[in-house]
Amino acid sequence: MKSLAVIIQAYNEVESLPDTLLKVVTECGKLPCLWKIIIVDDGSSDGTGERADKLARNHPDVSVIHHPTNMGMGAALKSGFEAADADYLTSIPADGQLDPAELRHLLEAMREADFVTTRRKHPYKQWSRRMLTRCLQAFMVCLFGFVPRQEAGRMFRREILQHLELTSTSAVLNLELIVKAHRLGCRFKEIPMELLEREKGTSKIASVKGVWRMIRELVKLRLSKSYRSLKRIRS
Numbered sequence: 001m002k003s004l005a006v007i008i009q010a011y012n013e014v015e016s017l018p019d020t021l022l023k024v025v026t027e028c029g030k031l032p033c034l035w036k037i038i039i040v041d042d043g044s045s046d047g048t049g050e051r052a053d054k055l056a057r058n059h060p061d062v063s064v065i066h067h068p069t070n071m072g073m074g075a076a077l078k079s080g081f082e083a084a085d086a087d088y089l090t091s092i093p094a095d096g097q098l099d100p101a102e103l104r105h106l107l108e109a110m111r112e113a114d115f116v117t118t119r120r121k122h123p124y125k126q127w128s129r130r131m132l133t134r135c136l137q138a139f140m141v142c143l144f145g146f147v148p149r150q151e152a153g154r155m156f157r158r159e160i161l162q163h164l165e166l167t168s169t170s171a172v173l174n175l176e177l178i179v180k181a182h183r184l185g186c187r188f189k190e191i192p193m194e195l196l197e198r199e200k201g202t203s204k205i206a207s208v209k210g211v212w213r214m215i216r217e218l219v220k221l222r223l224s225k226s227y228r229s230l231k232r233i234r235s
Helices: 017-028 048-057 073-083 100-112 127-144 158-163 172-183 208-223
Strands: 003-010 034-042 062-067 088-093 115-120 155-157 188-193
Touching: 003 017, 003 073, 003 100, 017 034, 017 048, 017 088, 017 100, 034 048, 034 073, 048 062, 062 073, 073 088, 073 172, 088 100, 088 158, 100 115, 100 155, 100 188, 115 172, 127 172, 127 208, 155 158, 172 208
Parallel strands: 003 034, 003 088, 034 062, 115 188
Antiparallel strands: 088 155, 115 155
């Protein structure tokens, strides 16, 4: 039987984490596979780490990793990936904006792919976020040629990581993972995914400073040896 590891990255999400974890545990219990959940507390200062430890004590399939300081979303994801030994890996932010019920659809799509990406079922309500998404997609095409679209969650085979050197410590890691997996020749499948409105807390990504950092990191990725030296493992 295949196994799945769900990484929940959390940074100052003490209010949202309990609800998110409960939903993930509930949905994982419905899946036809073995599963585990890894919470990565990325140096939170609001009690998220303590809350995560308390929650894990009540769930034998949940473990917690603590970063001593805030190291970034990419670093949190890498810590989770390194700790997971499942066949399939996926991640869900603790803010509750990804619906854990979608895990079933991602798992089903993995039957036909090495990597499953998603598109939003409904576009952003704010025109600025819609424009930002389109500009980012166009920028990605200019840098890397065609690459699979990524707007929400994802799931992939853990064995892919054996062929990759992931360098980003920010949210760009999500794009780096897809770009490099595509360059390896991995089989991709895209499915629609519902995104929920954040109920608690505030976004830590959507800012002008964050966008410029993303652009700089993507250019650096395109010029990096870790990208240029990749060779296809799928024909």
